[in-house]
Amino acid sequence: AVRERPDADGDRMELICNSCNGHLGHIFRGEKWGFPPPHERHCVNSRSLVFEKKEGGRRLDDPERLAEEAAAVEQGEEGEEGDYVESGYDKWLRHKAEEEQRAEAEAEAARRAAAAAAAH
Structure with missing residues (x-):
């Protein structure tokens, strides 16, 4: 579990591990440019995370996934072709x-x- 506390700079909230009291990262609220509601950006240190490989998962640079996304952009999600x-x-x-x-x-x-x- 994770808890939050105000960071020393007062501009952000620090994410703290409930188990070890370790610093995990920060959460930024109110950043409305590009972030959907609730307008939050979580910046978590990768050393705080455990990355587990799951069967059936695909890499972010997977050529098949990239081709599917490119086709979706060319066709538009709900609109006419070329949207x-x-x-x-x-x-x-x-x-x-x-x-x-x-x-x-x-x-x-x-x-x-x-x-x-x-x-x-």
């Missing part, structure tokens, strides 16, 4: 670009307001 399925990283990139555009628009509006105020 694009957005990945979490793509969503994050889009979110960052939208944030930058919004910040630029706000800065431009502030510059215009300042120029208009100075003109009067």
